[in-house]
Amino acid sequence: MDTTCTRIALGTIILHLLLMGLSYLSIAEVIYSPDELLSINCGSSSNFSTRDGRNWTVDINFLTVESRINSVAAPALTPTTLMGPYTYARLSHSQFTYSFPVTAGPKFLRLFFYSTSYQNFDRTNAYFSVKFGPYTYTLLQDFNASLNADVDNDPGQPDILFREYCINIGEGERLDITFIPTITAQHQHSYAFINGIEIVSMSPYLYYTNPDDYTGVPQIVGTLSQYPIENSSALETIYRLNVAGKDITGSEDTGMLRTWKADDNYLTTQSTMSVDFGRITKLSFNMTQNYTAPDEVYRTVRNMGTNGSMNMRFNLTWQLPVDSGFTYLLRLHFCQLDPHVSLSGDLRFSIYIADQLGTDWADVLLWTYNRKGVPVVRDYVVSYIPGNREKTNLSLKMHPHHKSRIKDAQLNAIELFKISDTSCSLADPNPHLLPQPPNNTISNKKSNGTTSTIIAAVAGAVSGVVLLFFIAILIKHRKNVAVNESSNKKEGTSRNNGSLSVPTDLCRHFSIEEMRAATNNFDKVFVVGMGGFGNVYKGHIDNGSTTVAIKRLKQGSRQGIREFKNEIEMLSQLHHPNIVSLIGYCYESNEMILVYEFMDCGNLRxxxxxxxxxxxxxxxxxxxxxxxxxxxxxxxxxxxxxxxxxxxxxxxxxxxxxxxxxxxxxxxxxxxxxxxxxxxxxxxxxxxxxxxxxxxxxxxxxxxxxxxxxxxxxxxxxxxxxxxxxxxxxxxxxxxxxxxxxxxxxxxxxxxxxxxxxxxxxxxxxxxxxxxxxxxxxxxxxxxxxxxxxxxxxxxxxxxxxxxxxxxxxxxxxxxxxxxxxxxxxxxxxxxxxxxxxxxxxxxxxxxxxxxxxxxxxxxxxx
Missing domain, CATH: 1.10.510.10 (Transferase(Phosphotransferase) domain 1)
Structure with a gap:
């Protein structure tokens, strides 16, 4: 009996593995045939093919003469089982350049990195920049591969880094890609390396604007202006997400070997998935080209669920981490297959991008002239996200329209691209690596008995010092708490009593329930300003008859209870046409909220x-x-x-x-x-x-x-x-x-x-x-x-x-x-x-x- 069960189990496992293998072997119908499809295996001396349909070619013939002399090829000291060009790398302490003879037009340029140590090249010393000509666009600047890999740390692809760019090559130009080590006093042993390069032609107007047809020019979010994506711009792919669906590999793309990831990690609100929705319906590519995205993208959709007006309280929301200091191109993919939606007007919704209104009248059937199963895209440009290259979230929100018969919203796919800045750069700074807990396995492998004893002694001493330090902090903290509590009692500002000594005839007191009702539970859609203190919301009080500005102080902001109380007592007694009027405040449930007259035109800045x-x-x-x-x-x-x-x-x-x-x-x-x-x-x-x-x-x-x-x-x-x-x-x-x-x-x-x-x-x-x-x-x-x-x-x-x-x-x-x-x-x-x-x-x-x-x-x- 046990033997029989074992055979059945083994057979099931083998069958499952075969089915998994078939998914890799299944190549989608090639809808678009690129003029160029070069997959370069850098540092290798032999060609090979992978199951995703790529034929990887040796790199030596594409290196300039000087670069062949200055660079070396070396195998990875830590082999990986991942499919791709990761066995060897091209490395150098000096600048080296690849030069590719390609036809004119837009291309995908893909760079593959395996961040590990190679012979005579320590992993942590990989600091370099990557540029391409002839206009010297900067793709990476002082890029530290190991730091980026450690932060990304994708369990499915450990130490693998991938970057994809959209670039344009002019008539008679070659595609030159240069790798430049960052040699400084701090990084004297820096080197540059690359494991794989891929160049794939794309349709001339897949992402770039057709100068002879401005009907599809991206709209700048929050304005009525347009932002053509010109050939002089370089783009970096930040996200390509198959909403509500599975990962789509390069072999399942439409011929350009693009990878589409599931959107689960970026969705921040509840939703329902209609996977394989309308599988029997044949898609009609009347509004866009059939290579724009795979069929699978348009057959899976995420929505809020058609449960009536309750959805008016919520948004369908994605948060996409991006680098500040850049402008972004956002492409949204739609296809209406829902059998409950018959005519334009049945399903309308609003689109908010970076908390700005993209459109208040999104209606897929309206866009497709009441034809179902017709994919359509909408392009938006988020104009310059302020900041100095630090990470921030770019939000995408869908909100049901109040005049829609079905209170819902839907989306099939998201593509987000960074647009090169005025200095022709797409580079972002290296991330800050957070301290990691000690890895005992690695320590034991690297340490002998003597070293372990020393480490234990040092650790014991450090622990003792840290313990004393925390005891001192705890004592000081308790004293501060006692002082603060005493101060709060004297001032009557305890967070629990929810009241302040402000005359009611000068300033109105609101309950937290009134504030939540005024802002739809502090919905980010209503945010009209933000700062170190928190967010400012546009709200409506007194049954919607009065529009107000509601400043909600966040915990940890530079404004505390003293500043909060100060502003209430000060503003409630000031009356002048050039001083903003305070209407009231809310001080309960651990909230500090100020309510002002609403200023329609924002601030002077x-x-x-x-x-x-x-x-x-x-x-x-x-x-x-x-x-x-x-x-x-x-x-x-x-x-x-x-x-x-x-x-x-x-x-x-x-x-x-x-x-x-x-x-x-x-x-x-x-x-x-x-x-x-x-x-x-x-x-x-x-x-x-x-x-x-x-x-x-x-x-x-x-x-x-x-x-x-x-x-x-x-x-x-x-x-x-x-x-x-x-x-x-x-x-x-x-x-x-x-x-x-x-x-x-x-x-x-x-x-x-x-x-x-x-x-x-x-x-x-x-x-x-x-x-x-x-x-x-x-x-x-x-x-x-x-x-x-x-x-x-x-x-x-x-x-x-x-x-x-x-x-x-x-x-x-x-x-x-x-x-x-x-x-x-x-x-x-x-x-x-x-x-x-x-x-x-x-x-x-x-x-x-x-x-x-x-x-x-x-x-x-x-x-």
Whole structure:
């Protein structure tokens, strides 16, 4: 009996293995035949074939003559059983180049790396860059293969790294790929290596834009603008995901050997899978080419499940980790096979990409003219994700449309590509490797008895020190907790009681249930801003009749209970047209939430730089600055006690639906002496807080705070408004790194126009520019006593505006143009003038305002 069972089990196992093998042997029908299909086995002296249909060729004939001499071929010291070009590698401590004679057109370029040690080449020393010509595109920069492999650490492919790029080759050009070791004082033994290279031709307009047909040009998310993918761009494949389906190997692709991965690891919400949905339906490729994706991609779909209006509370969400500092192309694949969906309008949904609206009217049958089984794609461009190459998440969300008969959303596949930047680079920095727990198996293999004894002794000593260290921390922590609890009891700010000592007639208290209802349980779709404090949501209270901004402080943010309480008590007593109004707060269930009036047009910063929002005209920028100055003057002189904001910056200046400016974010504000007593004589000694680039140097050097610190920060804002750039740009040349230093330099040289925002070209009256520069630089004087008061600044900016208007009034009315600000208000009444040729009418108009009005700011370098 046991023998029989054993035979049956063995037979079952063998059959299962044969079936698994057949899946590798099954080659999909080749729909697209590439002009070139080169699979190069680098470092090997013999050709071989793999079960996925690739024929790997030796590399020696593609190396330049010099590279044959400078490089070596070596076998991997740790063999791998994975299928592919991983037995040998081409390595060198010097630069080496492959040169391929290929036809013109777009290609897939694939690089295969096996991060292990080779003869005389230690694994950890592999630091190198990879470039391809003739335009010297950078694919990898100072790339550390071992570090990337350790972080990726795919259990199914240990130490294997794969990179895929889309590139274009011009007529008569060769494809040259150069590997350059990063030799530095820190990495003197660096080398470059490669195990495999693959070059596959693709259809000319598979991912690139057809210059003769702009119907399928990608839309820039959050705008109505388009972003053609031109031949001069290089792309890197970041994700190619078969939504709700299995992995699809290169042999199962449409002829271009692309790999499609399952999307399970990136989906962050519940969903249902309709695998093999509509298998009997024959697909009709009327809207796209049949090689765009394999049939299998369009026959598996992920949706939310058609269980009625309950889905209106949720999104179908994917989170895709990407490198900041780049622009991305996102392709979404759809195919309607659901038997419950018959006509366009039955299933509509919204698409949000990076928390911006891609489309509010996604309807697959509408796109395919009510034809089912027709694959269709939609391309979007996420324009420049801010950051300095650190990792961030790019979100994709599908939300049912409220007018849809079926409350659902669906998707078949996702492709995401990084677009080369202005320096023709796709390179990202090496990841930071987190500390790993010790591997006892490796340690035992490498250590003898003596070494183990030494390690044990050292470990014991270190453990003792660590134990004492943690005991000390624990004692200190308990003391801090006791102090904090005592402080909280005194201030009445315990997180458990859920209330603050704020008069109800000044500020409204909301329950956490009201906040959840106002934001659809803090749905990310409603996020309109974010920062170190947490997210700001667009919400609706009082049965949807009032739109509000809801700032939800996250735990661990730079704003704690003190700043939270400070802002409530401060803002609830401030009433001024240029100060944002606090409606109420929520303080319960471990939540700290502030509710403000909603400012439709966002913050000032988002209309100056790094944005797709409409740029503001010069006149409107002046009006904004005057509004901010009036708000700050109110804080300094219009209340019982002087209020110093301490965090004046463009991101804290909000714009309402009428484009009126309002000062916001009072978490860091401090109360000074009684009104009427000069703050210059009643200075506040306090811990330095604020934002880098805006901090008063007198404040952070001497820890002495006065209202003139706000004046300094406001001077930085004035320069931001004039230049349309950030206060600090670390990648700029030294002279231009600091906006303040650059402006001071240009003013001294009489070339202040060099810092002016290109968007303002032809809008600023020359004398208006000079006077505005004087006002800004007078705010930035190192000696705070020499800076003007906010009241004086309001008067000076009013005169600057008069200078502008007095010249504009003499212009021909035909030169007037209006900046499109209708995104926030249909009738703002704001317009600007531009003459196009720099002329500003009769110069006699300047004598209407005497020059000595600005005598206070005549010499901004004065002490």
């Amino acid at each position: 988002d209309h100056l730089y790094d944005t797709d929002n409409p740029y503001l005209s010069w006149k409107h920028r002046l009006q904004t600055c005057i509004g901010v100055a009036r708000g700050l003057d109110y804080l300094h002189t219009g209340v019982k006690q002087v209020i110093i904001h301490r965090d004046v910056k463009s991101a804290n200046i909000l714009l309402d639906e009428k484009w009126e400016a309002k000062v916001s974010d009072f978490g860091l504000a401090r109360i000074g002496g009684p009104m009427g007593i000069s703050m210059m004589t009643t200075r506040v000694n306090t811990e330095v807080k604020g934002s880098i680039g805006y901090l008063d140097p007198e404040y952070y050097k001497r820890n002495i705070l006065t209202e003139k610190s706000d004046v300094y920060s406001f001077g930085v804002v004035l320069l931001e408004v004039l230049s349309g750039r950030q206060p600090l740009l670390h990648w700029e040349e030294k002279q231009r790194m600091s906006l303040v230093k650059w402006a001071e330099h240009c003013y001294e040289k009489g070339i202040l126009s060099e810092i002016v925002d290109p968007e303002l070209k032809g809008q600023i009256v020359p004398q208006c520019l000079r006077k505005f520069g004087e006002v800004a630089l007078s705010c930035l004087l190192e000696d705070g006593t020499q800076r003007p008061s906010m009241k004086d600044i309001v008067g000076m900016l009013d005169l600057v505006l008069q200078l502008q208007d007095s010249a504009v009034n003499y212009e021909d009315s035909s030169s007037h143009s209006t900046v499109p600000l209708s995104d926030c208000s249909e009738n703002t009444g704001l317009s600007t003038t531009s003459d196009g040729d720099g002329s500003y009418g009769r110069m006699e108009s300047f004598v209407l305002i005497p020059d000595d009005v600005f005598s206070e700011t005549k010499n901004p370098k004065r002490r």
